[in-house]
Every structure is written in structure tokens, then in C-alpha cells.
Amino acid sequence: MVTATATDKNQLITDKLITLIEKGVKPWSKPWYASPFQNCITNHIYRGINPILCQIDLVINNWEYPFFLTFQQAKELNWLIKKGSKATWIKWGGTYAKEVEDPETKETKKEYKNSFRWFSVFxxxxxxxxxxxxxxxEYLKPLTGVKPNNFNPILQVDNFINTLEIKTVFGGPVACYIPFSDTIKLPNRSDFISTEGFYSTYLHEIVHSTGHHSRCARPLNNKKGSSDYAFEELIADLGSAFLCNHFAINYSLESHASYLDSWLSVLRSDKTAFLKAAQKANQAFNYLIGDTVVDEQ
Incomplete structure (x- = not known):
């Protein structure tokens, strides 16, 4: 396993993102593959942000399959890594709980921290x-064409949404989340071009709703056009991508030019912004799904 510092990998990923976004491409909003991103030797399916990190390189390099392996795994099979090939950097880690004493009340409470390291795959x-x-x-045959989940994703998402205590008002031309009333507004389902478009938009607004002070408590009253506003939109877009991947839905929100321009500004000013937004999106995902994401090779 090859490890690296978080700083240089943040810059590497950010540079790739800027290149793609300048071309009008949001790599995390490309349709998820019929086969999930995974290690082709162990069949371990990548989770959390790793499918998106793999997708970035897939788009840049025009690779056909979402299957990866480590250098050591290739070596054990007497496979060679082609000259000039670039590694894809993904993250291993998760959330762990540590008991700490409150200095005021002297009571013991759990404090949750994130821990991770980078490693390379090809x-x-x-x-x-x-x-x-x-x-x-031999390794491709059992992987290609395999569905990540054997269930009806529409029914699954409907059941999930019905468990959330978030008011939704249908009708009108706008999709948005209103923090002060804790309400989602959406056009009628029949107004959407596709089923996937309806669900991906709905999930985008649901991720916004996790910023409410009673949930994940993120700043939501940001001025439109500001870097903070763009950062929250990036969180919602990534969070929706995580949920769409979880429910096996093709993610199909439009690449609005205003979003792309504002994201470029955020990424250029802070090379850690993408992974910071991904961490916030992952917190929203964990809040909604109730599942701490841990990945490994």
C-alpha cells in the first residue's frame, strides 16, 4: 500500500476537478455505473467519497470499467502496470468515538473524530x-453488468423519504429548501423530465435540510453568489450523489453554469474545499442513513 500526505492529494484532486469543471463537467453527477466502483480482485465495493474520486479519474482518462486494484495485487498475479499510468488516490478511514470529560459538568461524553489515510489503486x-x-x-466477466442492488430503487427511496420528518410542498417552478420554516419546495413529480431527475433533485434538497440547527447545524442563510453559498451547494450536490449511489439512482442534476463558476472560485481559493465539502456531505448522509462510512481496499 502506498500512502501520502493529505495536503498534496487535496491539491491533486482539486486540480483535476478544476480541469473538468472548466469543461462544464461535474464528475460526481455522471450516471453511476451498472457495476459499482470496486476492487476487481477482492470485489470490495468502494463507499463514501471513493466512488467519486474514482469517477474523476475515469472521466479524465476515458476508462471503460470502474474496477481497480492495488500495485501489490497486480504483482501477485504477474500483471504489469503500464508505463506512464497514474495511480488513483482513495481514502481509507472512518469515524471513531472517544470518551472525554466535560470540563464544566465533569460528565463523561462521547466525542466523534474522523481518521483516514490515503492509498493508491490502479x-x-x-x-x-x-x-x-x-x-x-477472467476477473471482468463476473463484474460487468452486475447491478449494485437487487431492489426497486424508486420504492426504496419513497420509503426512505416517508420516514423523514421534513415538510414538502409540491407545485410551482422552484426546487429549494427554506430553513426558517424547515420546508422543501418542489415542482410536481409530473413536471420532471425523468424519474431520476425528480429523485436526485429531491435528495439534493433533503441534504440541504440536514443543515438545519436541529440536525447537522450548518450555516444556511448564506448570501446567494457568495463562497459560503457555493460551498453549501457543493455539500448538497455531493450529498445527493452519495444518496443516489446508495439507492442505485442515475444522478442527473443539470450542470448550472452559475454553480460551476462559483465552485471554481471556491476550489481555487481553498485546495481543501472539495474534501471539506465531501466530509460535510458524508455527515449529512450518515445522519439520514444512519450508517458510518468506512472504506478499505
Whole structure:
């Protein structure tokens, strides 16, 4: 396993994002593959932010399959990594609880902290199997065309939404979350071009609602056009992508030019902004789904 500091990987990922967004491409809003992003040797399915980190490189390099492996795994199969191939950096880690004493009340309480490290993987397109008796096609056959979940994602999402105590008003041309009344406004379902568009938009607004002071408590009354406003939109877009991936929905929000321009400003001014937003989005996901994301190779 190859590890690296968080700082240089933040810059690497941010540079890639800026390149894609300047072209009008939001890599996290591309349709999720019929096969999930995963390690092609262990079949471990990547979670949290890792599918998006893989997707960024998939879009940049025009790779066909969302399957990866470590350098050591390739070596054990006598596979070679093609000259000039670039590693994809993903994160291993999660949330752990630590008991601390409140200095005022002297009561013991749990404090939750995040811990992670970076490690490198290579896409299957970077592998040369010509000198091995083990062929890549042997590993691709059971993976291609496999659905990440064997359930009706629409029914699953409906059931999920129905468990949330968030008021939704349907009708009109606007999709938004109103913090002071804790209300989501959406056009009627029949007004959406696609089923996926309806659910991805709904989930986007649901992630905004997690910023309410009674939930994850994020600043929501940001001036439109400000960097704080763009940062919250980035959180909601990533959080919606996490939820769409979880429910096996093709994520299809439009790449609004105003969002892209404002995100570029945020990313250029702070190379850690993307991963900070992803952490906030992951907190929203965990709040809604009730599942701490832990990933590994």
C-alpha cells in the first residue's frame, strides 16, 4: 500500500476537478455505473467519497470499467502496470468515538473524530496481463453488468423519504429548501423530465435540510453568489450523489453554469474545499442513513 500526505492529494484532486469543471463537467453527477466502483480482485465495493474520486479519474482518462486494484495485487498475479499510468488516490478511514470529560459538568461524553489515510489503486485499464497466465477477462466477466442492488430503487427511496420528518410542498417552478420554516419546495413529480431527475433533485434538497440547527447545524442563510453559498451547494450536490449511489439512482442534476463558476472560485481559493465539502456531505448522509462510512481496499 502506498500512502501520502493529505495536503498534496487535496491539491491533486482539486486540480483535476478544476480541469473538468472548466469543461462544464461535474464528475460526481455522471450516471453511476451498472457495476459499482470496486476492487476487481477482492470485489470490495468502494463507499463514501471513493466512488467519486474514482469517477474523476475515469472521466479524465476515458476508462471503460470502474474496477481497480492495488500495485501489490497486480504483482501477485504477474500483471504489469503500464508505463506512464497514474495511480488513483482513495481514502481509507472512518469515524471513531472517544470518551472525554466535560470540563464544566465533569460528565463523561462521547466525542466523534474522523481518521483516514490515503492509498493508491490502479484502474484495470492500466494493467498489462500479457506475461501472466491470469487474464483480466477472467476477473471482468463476473463484474460487468452486475447491478449494485437487487431492489426497486424508486420504492426504496419513497420509503426512505416517508420516514423523514421534513415538510414538502409540491407545485410551482422552484426546487429549494427554506430553513426558517424547515420546508422543501418542489415542482410536481409530473413536471420532471425523468424519474431520476425528480429523485436526485429531491435528495439534493433533503441534504440541504440536514443543515438545519436541529440536525447537522450548518450555516444556511448564506448570501446567494457568495463562497459560503457555493460551498453549501457543493455539500448538497455531493450529498445527493452519495444518496443516489446508495439507492442505485442515475444522478442527473443539470450542470448550472452559475454553480460551476462559483465552485471554481471556491476550489481555487481553498485546495481543501472539495474534501471539506465531501466530509460535510458524508455527515449529512450518515445522519439520514444512519450508517458510518468506512472504506478499505
Amino acid at each position: 484502474n484495470i485499464a492500466c494493467v498489462d496481463d500479457s506475461k501472466s497466465v491470469h487474464k483480466i477477462t
